[in-house]
Amino acid sequence: MLTMCFIISLLHVIHVFSIYLITGYPPPPAYEEQNKGVSSAYPPPETGYPSQGYAQPGYGQTGYTHQSTTAVVVTQPGYAGQVVAMPRPPDYMIGSIMACLCCFWPTGLCAIYYASQASKLSAEGDMVGATNMANSARNLMITSIVIGVIWIGLVIVLRAIVYADYYSNSSY
Structure with a gap:
């Protein structure tokens, strides 16, 4: 029994030291009972497991009192990576088709x-x-x-100049 307590204590020390190495922070201080010497209005807690309420009469069943001889060490899982969900980007297909048909096709x-x-x-x-x-x-x-708007504007201006020159020189 003494060996088992020693092994559990050693596992606890290793666990606390590994937490210190991973996080860089020392472990929190041990819990100290706040109400030493102060009487409480509540009764002391019961030891063992309470009965489950389904004992059969005449069979003298008690709560579960089996003591395990194995130590269970629970650790936090390591860094598993990070999943980043990106939204679907717009593809600009409709705008591209309209720009091709109405503005500058190349x-x-x-x-x-x-x-x-x-x-x-x-x-x-x-x-x-x-x-x-x-x-x-x-x-x-x-x-x-942009190229389409510049082109259309240039065509309008040149047409206006050509038609203005044409109508000013023509004799009707």
């Missing part, structure tokens, strides 16, 4: 390609690659819109 086609790749990568679960492709599709879509 960069619009590239934006459609990158948007489809973003959709494919997000379906495969590669959210980092999908985010990169979606960002490329967005940038190409914006570039297509």
Whole structure:
């Protein structure tokens, strides 16, 4: 019995020391009873397990009093990694198609390609690659819109100049 108490004490010391090594903090102080010498209005706690209320009459059953000779050491599990759930990035497919049809088609086609790749990568679960492709599709879509607006504005201005010159020189 003395050997078993020694083994349990040694396991406790190893456990406390391992916690100190892992966390870098010393263990908390031992519990000291707060009410030494003060009488309590409550009765002292019972030892052993209470009866379960289903004892059969005449059989003198008592609570469970078996003492185990094995020591159980419970430790916290180690670092298991971290799972990060990323939201599905937008693929900008509709905006890319509209930019291709209405603004500047060469960069619009590239934006459609990158948007489809973003959709494919997000379906495969590669959210980092999908985010990169979606960002490329967005940038190409914006570039297509800007070039398209500049082009349409330039066409309107040049048409106005040409028609103004044409109507000023024509004799009706």
